[in-house]
Amino acid sequence: MGHCLSCFKTQTNADSLSSPHRKKDEITEIVTTSQVPSVMTPDYPQEEPLLCDNENSINCYKNNSTVQNAITLSSFSDIGSSEIVSLQRTNVNCEKAPKSFYQKLPSIPRTMSSLGSSEPxxxxxxxxxxxDQYKDSLDEAILAEGxxxxCNDLQLNPDDFKVLVLAWKLNASQMCRFTKVEFVQGLKNLKTDSIKGIQLKLNDITSELKRDTEQFKDLYRFTFKFGLDVSTGQRILPSDIAIVLWRLVFTNNEPPILDRWLxxxxxxxxxxGIPKDTWYMFLNFCEFVGDDLSSYxxxxxxxxxxxxFVEYENDQMNQNVSKSDIKIQD
Structure with a gap:
């Protein structure tokens, strides 16, 4: 199967000389279709069969003994360039062989498969x-005026809840200041590059915060850090700033105890001032006591x-009860 055409010619001449009973000008050889082309000349070299490393393709070529061609050749040495070799093919059916080509194709990278993505x-x-449109003329940052x-272009008040959400998504390090790194990277994370895009994103995030408690907790923890003056190394949030930020962060989901606490x-x-652990624990406190401090x-x-705070509230409640009792007795 792996011999070249000259080997067949040499062997044929040797056999015809040694066997007087075999006709000199005829020889019948059974070969596979992958070895002998339909038209052959004496000088046409036979190529080695291509071996495929795919197991199914190898078995198709190697083991399909019924798929063979009976080729009748007049003497290899006497074939002329104009003579046609008679080729009879029976039951040729190797449909599985081409699969080896497709199985070797590499998978399409994600970057190429995402070329048709609808994302802007x-x-x-x-x-x-x-x-650059909003940054300060003397500082590489957007300050209070910017x-x-x-906010005016976003059609928001500076003390709007969505402004806090924007600062959270920009991961701003302090109030009234957005650095260039914070602004650029923040908008890239939001996947927007326009005022209209920011408006749409803020609407979506605000709606999501009403449903996703874990996201809200992350915003709540960010708010404490956001209120600190990092330039002075501040670690405790001033009470007046804490009161403003508590009202702001609970804009859309105000706990029943909030007004009494503030x-x-x-x-x-x-x-x-309010330490960080007090700020963090207040969220748990609101969930635990609900609207009734009796469970505290x-x-x-x-x-x-x-x-x-609870002791103060209980005293206020007792005083109210006592005053109502006095009125009833009168």
Whole structure:
């Protein structure tokens, strides 16, 4: 199967000389269709069969003993260039062989498969132009005036909840300041490069926050860091800033206890600041007590400020009960 055409010619001449009973000008050889072309000349070399590393294709060529061609050749040495070899083919059916080619094709990379994606392409140059439109003339950042102009273009008030959401998505390090890195990378993460795109994204995120409690918790934790003055190394949030941010972050899902809590902080001026653990735990506190402080357990590991608040609220409730009893007796 792997011999070249000259080997067949040499062997044929040797056999015809050694066997007087065999006709000199005839020889019948059974070969596969992959070895002998339909038209052959004496000088046409036979190529080695192509071996495919696909197991199914090998078996198709190697083991299909019924798929053979009976080729009647007049003497190899006497074939002229104009003579046609008679070729009879029977039951040729190797449909599985071409599969080896397709199985070797590499998979399409994701970058190529996503060429037809409907997602809009984001232009970093447009984001840079947008940043330059609002940035401060003396600083590579958008400061208070630029943020106010940005809010006007977004049709938002500077104290709107969506402005806090935007700062969260930009991962802003402090209030009234968006650096170029924060602004550019933030809009790239939001997959938008225009004012209209920012508006649409903020609407979607605001709606999602009402349903996704984990996302809201992340926003809530960010708000504490956002309120700190990092330039002075501040670690405790001033009470007046904390009150403003608590009202802001709970704009769309205000807990029942919030108004009483903020009123308590406003009445007690000696409370100068809110530590991070108190800010974080207040979210758990709201979920635990609900609208009734009777479920509060002061033996639990709550911040002391919560103990003082519950005690104050209980005293206020007792005083109200006592006053109502006095009126009834009168």
């Amino acid at each position: 392409r984001i232009s970093e140059s447009k984001i840079n132009q947008l940043f 943020i106010e102009n940005l 009123s308590y902080l406003e009445k007690n001026s000696h409370i100068r 357990d002061d033996t639990e590991a709550w911040p002391s400020l919560f103990d003082d």
